[in-house]
Amino acid sequence: MNGRIVILTGAGISAESGLGTFRDVDGLWTKYDLNDVATPEGFARNPNLVMDFYNARRANAAEAEPNAAHEALARLEADYTGEILIVTQNVDSLHEAAGSKNVLHMHGALNSALCNACHHRWPAPALMASDDLCPRCNAAATRPDVVWFGEIPYGMDVIGEALSKADLFVSIGTSGEVYPAANFVAEADRYGAHTIELNLEPSARASRFAETRFGPATQTVPEWVN
Ligand code: BV8
Numbered sequence: 177m178n179g180r181i182v183i184l185t186g187a188g189i190s191a192e193s194g195l196g197t198f199r200d201v202d203g204l205w206t207k208y209d210l211n212d213v214a215t216p217e218g219f220a221r222n223p224n225l226v227m228d229f230y231n232a233r234r235a236n237a238a239e240a241e242p243n244a245a246h247e248a249l250a251r252l253e254a255d256y257t258g259e260i261l262i263v264t265q266n267v268d269s270l271h272e273a274a275g276s277k278n279v280l281h282m283h284g285a286l287n288s289a290l291c292n293a294c295h296h297r298w299p300a301p302a303l304m305a306s307d308d309l310c311p312r313c314n315a316a317a318t319r320p321d322v323v324w325f326g327e328i329p330y331g332m333d334v335i336g337e338a339l340s341k342a343d344l345f346v347s348i349g350t351s352g353e354v355y356p357a358a359n360f361v362a363e364a365d366r367y368g369a370h371t372i373e374l375n376l377e378p379s380a381r382a383s384r385f386a387e388t389r390f391g392p393a394t395q396t397v398p399e400w401v402n
Contacts, residue, residue: 179343181256182335182369183249184360185264185271188349188376189393193240193270195233199351215324223306223319230320231303234286237268238302245348245393246274248401253277261338263331265350265357267322282329282357288321297321329356342369346400349374349393352381361385374400 187197198205212218213229242250253260253276262271262279267286271279284290289300291310298311300321308318323329339345345364352358361371361384373385374396382388389396 179259180338180341181252181260181344181346182338182342182360182364183260183262184345184347184350184357185249185262185266186348186350186357187266188351189245189264189397190240190243190266190268190270191349191376192243192245192392192394193268195236195240195266195268195270197349197351199353210325214322215326217326219306219319219324226320227304227306230286230322233267234300234302234304237270237286240268240270242270242274243394245397246270246276248398250275252401261334263335263338263357263360265354280331280334282323282331282335284320284322284330286320286322290319290321291315292317292319332356335360336363339363339369340367342367344372345369346372346374347379347381347385348397349376350379352379372400 191197197203213226219226260278262276263282264271264279265283267284269287287300289298289304293315294313296310296312304318306318307316309316339360342364345361347361358381361381365371371385373379373382373388375390376392377390
């Protein structure tokens, strides 16, 4: 394997670490209305509900361990230093815990807090409250540092640049239901990259991939990496 590789990951890569996905049978969006907990409007309506939602996920994530799929990607990066970019939609830190270094959290991260007033970021406490004071401007305007629906994902310029130079685009554990991430395969393909989907089952974008392999990530990812 050679050349530049862009790897997109979603909740499915962390499923076998015990973290919930969103759209599977018992997924998060079957328990919560995403409009209440993953939009700025929902946060404005009921900040405590949103803080409870993210505090619970942060507690879950703190107990989770990286699995064989995260570890295989960390090995790949060690073998191809400088050639791998992981773009994750996940807000957990399991890629970093497995040893991956070049990780871009396009939907933000549970371990980061953001000030709605001055946009300062700081490491999130285990339990975050919306009236926590910003360490920089002292405003009581704290929010989770995650990208909600209707907000612009982080790093879109870096991602666009990486897709334009990619020789290989691999999508792991995502339903392909959320944009702009769901469009990365078409962008990579347009630039001539080979495209592979590794997922438990065909995603909404499966037909757009040159190659698809189905099964649990702890099997398909190490098989692909080795
Ligand atoms: C934006 C917050 C403008 C963090 C999340 C109409 C058409 C098209 C688009 C839109 C539209 N109306 C609105 C939009 C835009 C909207 C959107 O896409 N809506 C969808 C619902 C239609 N998108 C946005 O608003 C985005 N912003 O567009 O801004 C813009 C864009 C670019 C440039 C300038 C301006 C913002 C989207 C981010 C929203 N935030 N979450 C958090 O709480 O975590 S989204 C949420 O879904 C998560 O972030 C998650 O990462 C994301 C994707 O979910 P998946 O990771 O794919 O998880 P899912 O459960 O869906 O699937 C799991 C998969 O794993 C399944 O396929 C399953 O089979 C598989 N699996 C399960 N177990 C395993 C497995 N695979 C392998 N092994 C296993 N063991």
